[in-house]
Amino acid sequence: MRVASLGSGSKGNGTVVASGETCLLIDCGFSLRETTRRLARLGLAPGDIDAILVTHEHSDHAAGVGTLSRGHGIPVYATHGTAASGRLGECAVLERFNAGEGFTVGCVTVRSVAVPHDAREPCQYRLAAGGRELGILTDLGSVTPHVVAAYRGCQGLVLEFNHDSTMLAAGAYPPALKRRVGGEWGHLNNRQASDLLAALDGPALRHLVIAHMSEKNNSPAAVREVLAAEHPAWLERAHWACQGEGFGWIPLDD
Numbered sequence: 001m002r003v004a005s006l007g008s009g010s011k012g013n014g015t016v017v018a019s020g021e022t023c024l025l026i027d028c029g030f031s032l033r034e035t036t037r038r039l040a041r042l043g044l045a046p047g048d049i050d051a052i053l054v055t056h057e058h059s060d061h062a063a064g065v066g067t068l069s070r071g072h073g074i075p076v077y078a079t080h081g082t083a084a085s086g087r088l089g090e091c092a093v094l095e096r097f098n099a100g101e102g103f104t105v106g107c108v109t110v111r112s113v114a115v116p117h118d119a120r121e122p123c124q125y126r127l128a129a130g131g132r133e134l135g136i137l138t139d140l141g142s143v144t145p146h147v148v149a150a151y152r153g154c155q156g157l158v159l160e161f162n163h164d165s166t167m168l169a170a171g172a173y174p175p176a177l178k179r180r181v182g183g184e185w186g187h188l189n190n191r192q193a194s195d196l197l198a199a200l201d202g203p204a205l206r207h208l209v210i211a212h213m214s215e216k217n218n219s220p221a222a223v224r225e226v227l228a229a230e231h232p233a234w235l236e237r238a239h240w241a242c243q244g245e246g247f248g249w250i251p252l253d254d
């Protein structure tokens, strides 16, 4: 199994997971043209994607789902709540499930995990193939025991380090947006993400990606400071996902 990203952050997300002949795109927050351009960077074309898995209907995850699905006949998987939001656009095929349920696409076994986030029925994903497991975990406002249990033992983890609480408080966001982002159904701050990493870290975990960083309310320096204090072993080993480039292929098989 290998993982790459088209981009990560509040302006658009898309994570590509490939194993054997199966290629999945988790979320698509980019226009069809931009998605095509970003896929080409990874050596892929839209027609290579076997399914689009959606985490929730916020536009940075869902804006491009309908056009990509219709344009290339790609089935979409989403929770009933996400599908009912009406924000995915018309899809070629829409497979609905309840957050927490699992399903299989090609050779990839998918488990959806319910998370606290301010959408209709948000979920995140844990994917298994070829004896490897990958956890994708962004867009959650708080860490529940359910989430910790659901993501233990992965070889790869794409984890949200959304904001630095001090930068958010001092920044230019209006008060209501600050409360939303920093609240229980918003996004993880660096401290919460670090505590969650401590709970999930273990001998199995080989690849960590720092993801969904806010461009306005966070900085690599702020994340590095937390990692240096709490997770020095990850300071030089972690991969970084950015808005413009995402990240290149990371093989989980080594």
Ligand SMILES: [Zn+2]
Binding pocket: 009, 010, 013, 058, 060, 061, 139, 212
């Ligand atoms: Zn998001």
Ligand SMILES: [Zn+2]
Binding pocket: 056, 058, 117, 119, 139
């Ligand atoms: Zn969101």
